[in-house]
Amino acid sequence: MKVLIAKPGLDGHDRGAKVVAHALRDAGFEVVYSGLKRTPEEIVAEAIQEDVDVVGLSVLSGAHLLLARRVVDALRAQDAADIAVVVGGIIPPRDVEALKQLGVRHVFPMGTPLPEIVKALKKEPQR
């Protein structure tokens, strides 16, 4: 399983993204980290180029609905909708369902234990 952990938008808080990346790597995933301030298009291009199974978006600025939609749409447009999208960060409870409606497979709000994230991603199908 290969995962791209990505920071879309302008948010510069990368503690959570890096911690999750480390945890996934320790759990046996192959992990790529995008670095900060990537556009949805850049993230999708990297996901396809790296041939990942999952894209994990980390957003703490409140712009998660818009950014997740952009990434999901761009994956569809690139015929890569089988890459699963998951989202973590500061996600108010009311937005969890809205993200899932957009096609996000899992939402991991602040406070989600790392083993829970690892377990959920292990269940995702490999492409």
Next chain:
Amino acid sequence: MKEINAHAGFPIAPVYGPEDVAGVDFARDIGRPGEYPYTRGIHKHMYRERVWTMRQYVGFGTPGETNARFKYLMAHGQDALNVAFDLPTQLGLDSDDPKAEGEVGRVGMAVDTLADMEEAFAGIPLDRVSVSLTINGMAAPITAMYYAVAEKQGVAADRVVTTPQNDILKEFIARGTWIYPVDPSLRLVADLIEFSARQYPRSNPVSVCGYHIREAGCTTAQEMAYGLAIAAAYVELMLARGMAVDDFAPRISFNFTAWGKIFEEVAKFRAGRRLYARMLRERFRAANPKSWMFRSLIGGGGSAFAVQEPENNIVRGAYIALAAALSGAQTMALPTYDEAYTIPSSKAQLIALRTMQICAEESGAADTVDPLAGSYYVEALTSAMEKQIEQELASVERMGGIVEAVRSGAIQAEVARQAYLFEQKVLSGEIPRVAVNCHVGEAAAEADRDVELYAFDEKAHAAQLAKLARIRAQRDGAAVQAALRRVGDAARGRENLMYPILEAVKAYASLGEIAQAMREVFGEHKEAVKL
């Protein structure tokens, strides 16, 4: 017996006694409050003369909405402001920039032109209220706007008290709002310090932040060490420009966090003050005692708080306030209990302000200076922290110094490594967190749903766009273009950028336009992505 370690890494003994402080020389290491090396605090009588400034971090939506929240907090006894800007503003993008979509007014207020800063501070007397501006990559133009607003209010330059954060090195390490490559970014920091030192003598043109690096995951000792290393880098930058240390060092300020173990935090600040005083006096040869003083905002950190049973965060905030008071804070700010969910509601902000006021007025923590001095434990801990901070400073040197460590990404990687270690300790239970990894109750899930959350006003973006369009239509376009050309010319040369930036700001050039004029010359920073 269970082994217990400080967050800095060294073990904590179950009992301390005289033998643990045998190496401490009272006159050399501790001294009296208000005297070198300021271990006990930078003022003789501390809070008996003036309690800490209370300065909640506030800003959201439009400048008008933020202005109303400022006035709400001031009406409840907050005596100073700390402005939060949205991400487009922090990154030099106008609200109508396609990259700004979805982020306008989200994590702070949107600022496009001087008109926004005028609105944000309307009815707030800038000769009487001190204002922190949490702005870094764009510190020069935003502070220029602030100076211009003060001037329009008729406030004399020597009455303006503002603290732009202006600490770009910690942005490269932790907070991520960098724009330009390291060297031109440092030049902007220095331009603002130099300009302010000459024109605005009561301004604090840099606030060196260990805070965000700790929030990103480093240890207590690293927080202080990295902060001291960054401060030293700025001092060297100004000395290289030919300024005398005592011409700018008295206005250097700090921003640190105090969450975690109360006594360790107190020891961190006591050791930090001592190390900073020695560094400025012995290494940089500062002669003015004000140059030796580590003046700090001490506050919370959202990472102290938990998403589970969020009301418990109010209690955690009270302990942070106590730690900050016992640490000798000049200014205090607390995170709000709802921060793991969204930006603060006005109710949560008021509770945070009340927490600080209760600490100041009711708890007795402000009754006497440095009340923990002389405790076997706290003095031993202060010495242990000092040693640990010195070791961390040495490791920064091994990375090639703080600027090189930032450029290579080595320090970012170390902070991320520590963040992961911390998380593992929370998972193992070595670092206990109530209702997170111990005493987990069934009520948790219910309580989470009951938090009253701030709701983002989607209309804020449209209002901001309309205002920007109106300003662009009304201003003198030729004057704006001429001013922007001068910003570009200055960026290519060595002139202090604050002068042409101030001119551009007063012509109502937008922040995005000013940022772009410099971007064309400086280029953009390329992050060294390391895990």
